[in-house]
Amino acid sequence: MNFLVDVHLPITLSKFLSNQxxxxxxHVNQILQKWNTTDxxxxxxxxxxxxxxxxKDQDFKDSHFVNKTPKKIIRITLGNISNNDLVSVFMKNFFLILQMxxxxxxxxxxxxxxxxxxG
Structure with a gap:
């Protein structure tokens, strides 16, 4: 499974996922125009x-349902949480993410x- 972590989420999350x-x-900061890459x-x-x-971006949700892109999206609506707590949420739900x-x-x-x- 391949993930692209948006700019408003920590690189810590992409590192955790890469270790699975x-x-x-x-992370978006590693591709194209880095943090200047458009949606x-x-x-x-x-x-x-x-x-x-x-x-975390609502625009990606809108684009997914209106324009059918990106095809695969995980949107985080947890508000401001620590990087460790975010990684914990992904660990807890990783089986579901793999199924999707x-x-x-x-x-x-x-x-x-x-x-x-x-979907």
Missing amino acids: EGCIAI AEICKYADENDMVVIT SSKEAFYLEIGKERITSI
């Missing part, structure tokens, strides 16, 4: 490389109260 067996994770460029890059975009990855397209939202999946 069979996973590759890249459209991120979507295109993710779709071309079969990557799951991990973001086999789909051609999906939207997964991880919030404080619940996890919502579509």
Whole structure:
């Protein structure tokens, strides 16, 4: 499974994901125009490389449902939490994330109260 971690999320998350067996994770700051990469460029890059975009950004959710890009998205709606707590949330839900990855397209939202999946 390949992940592309958006600029507003910590590099710590991409490092954690990269250490999981069979996973590759890249932070947006490592590709294209780094933090200046547009959302459209991120979507295109993710779709071309079969990557799951991990973001806090509502714009990616809107683009997923309206424009069908990015095809695979995990949106974090936890508010401000520590990097360690964010990694813990991913560890706790990693099996679900792996299950979703086999789909051609999906939207997964991880919030404080619940996890919502579509796709």
